[in-house]
Amino acid sequence: MQKFVIVGGDAAGMSAAMQIVRRLPDASVVALEMGDTFSYAQCGLPYYIGGDIPETDNLIARSAETFRNKYGIDARTYHKVTKIHPSEKTVDFINMQSGEAGTVPYDRLLIATGARPVVPEWEGIDLQGVFVLKTIRDAERIREYVRNGEVNKCVIIGGGPIGIEMAEALSASEKKVTILDRNPQLATAWNSEIAEIAKQHMEENGVLVKPEQNVKGIVGQNGKAAAVETESETLEADLVLLAVGVAPNSELAKDAGVQLGVRNAIQVNARMETNLPGIYAAGDVAVHYHRVKKKDDYIPLGTTANKQGRIAGINMSGEQAAFAGIVGSAVMKVFELGLARTGLSRKEAEDLGMEVEVVTINTKDHAGYYPNAEDLSIQLIVEKSAGQLVGGQAAGKSGADKRVDVLATALYHELTVHELLDLDLTYAPPFNGVWDPIQQAARRF
Template identity: 55%
Template sequence: MGKRFIIIGGDAAGMSAATQIRRLKPDAEILAFEKGSTLSYAQCGLPYYIAGVVPEAKDLVARTPEQFREKYGIQVFIRHEVIKIDADERRVTVRALDEGSEEKFSYDTLLIATGGHAIFPNWEGRELNGVFPLKDIEDSYRIKKWLQAEMVEKVVIIGGGYIGLEMAEAFHLLKKEVTVLDLAPQLAGTFDPEMALLAKEELERNGIKVALEEEVTSFRGERGRVIGVETKRGFYPADLVLVAIGILPNSELAKEAGIELGIKGAIRVNERMETSMPGIYAAGDCATQYHRIKEQEDYIPLGTTANKQGRVAGTNMGGGEARFAGVVGSAIMKVLDMAMGRTGLSEKEAKGLGIPYEIVSIRSRDHAHYYPHAERLHLKLLYHRENRKLLGAQVVGRHGVDKRIDVLATALYHGMTIDQLQELDLSYAPPFNSVWDPVQQASTVARKI
């Protein structure tokens, strides 16, 4: 038997690493411990499962424990929580949650892929039935069960970020009366205000209420179930409340083991995904990421990043050589009939970093204006005032957002200037584009500036 590798966490990063180790180390002993009941599933698909767009929860599961065992020879333990890491002795203590028993396992190399947890403030009444976070598949089961068993007419969502807005659509599709509350003066906080306003208008156009600068103080209940949300300015009736105000890394285990933490308490890793402790790696929502534009560590927990970091960690753990190239902050979300994409820096981030920048904003069309059903496309680009390098981009519209934001993310990755966007050889036919892509149209405007 070869070396023993232990993986803490059985979702994107953990199981990506485990399968990569197996490819490189056919004789390795690989143990994966997951405290939940499901492995390797698509967390980003949970809103669509709740909405009924994805019919079954099993559709979100990439591989079952049996498949990992039979195809990859990975020993998988579900409902097993690692409660302690002893870095000096190179062993972990594992609790079997169903039996309550504990056992110690030694390791040669360890990966911490414990993910993150939903922020759930200690508001009065948070224990009431009908109040939910949404971070894992078990949360989605509880929400679905409540929707099926109770008379739910009014839903209040606290938080207007990615999950909050996607769930606003989910509940809207389920014919619920939806209200979105946010402490900030805008929705979609990673976007600039004028772009975020388009999301608010899309919600309200579809009958979803939005209340900004609302500070939640408590939940009101009757007979053990929620009946509404109290804020400093009012009361919002609700049969179901979703708290979606962000996530934080599950890094307590690493901290207790003496491993160095970074921004927002995430486990600090280098480009090989190594922690400050020899023989211990970290990846996914519990770990930091290097931001290529900010040129510093950041914490932007996304499924794409978790999979990449897991693969890099697994390659290095298995004796290969891999580097995590970093992120540029690319993300996209669907808000009813509209898409919102962003990459790089927002104005707020550029100001915070003291970067001198210029802006170009245009309204264009997703394809040739004379071809039927051309839709409005809003683009905003940030570029460096002195060297004219692209710094960030935001695109909002009904069609073609994903195409443009990915082109801009690629341009950011390669350090292109805003003027070089005009040189790109982009595809064109009237049903798909204009002769000059909207990205290049914005570049032309920037040249005139």
């Protein structure tokens, strides 16, 4: 009987486990998860806190009991892996509830330990009312604190997707929300013109946005967060959310001799294999090949984790599959606004030595004469010499995601900006104009 061990029970880990049991029904599959929940939707946590999702059970795709009873996977919660022994092909663990230590053997091992929130070494980090958001338990603690505590003023440190989505979630509880970022703009993965649209929309919805803020620490009173101190001012805060980024949980792999790559993520090939025989890695702990940059990158997203987990599981089962890579697509909700992007930003392209031209148009999401047409901003980033499309971004209350999905497909197939004009895209007045907004932008080149 072939023995498979999965370290990590979320998107990548359990996507791989399901591929293995479907292909090798008689195999032994052990999944070790240090938390209490398997296969939950991390991206849905802000919407649970904001009240759009009533219960955390709605965020769980499959429970540990389902994996055990329906699929025959030995899914273990509260099991923390402490060491990997590649030469012996064993994994040491500790049961975090009983304190009992143990070892499990493997023929093939998948490291799917994900990523963790970055927690800066600021004074006051351990005060009551200071939170990160990663797990269901994190979300439950935040929601309970907001609803049961004396919380009126919230400060979010970090202007990326989690920070922005949580600004909306906390505003839904009628709290005064301030969002701080050390960069000149929020949403640094987006170009400044598109990010500015998001900033203005947040301010229209009552969120105070303060870029270029260097945080020094968190001030407490009676053991609770009371204020956030920056280099320029002190902001009162009953709740502080740290959303300054994530780092891959790759220490376990490194200690075992697994090679690391960009941003200390685990280096893998297209088959999700590491440098050590029989050991694979996938998801937020692994590197992600970027098709536009033509090199490995680290952009941890749930979509990529599921894809890489599937590829890992197929290859671990003895079949052949390759990860095609990413093009850097992302979308987030900013109150009523959709903010989407794919490919390279202006800065990313210039950092790679490209000379690019950027065109931004402000148009409507469908035919302007049809009722309820919404403003839509589209931006194309094009490499000048060959007219190669290298990126695209959009912001609007309707249609931003649709347009960026088209651009992501164009990037996957390496279309030029002029070839966008040849795409046969749908048209009817309630849905589009005779020239789709991305084609309107392409005509400017």
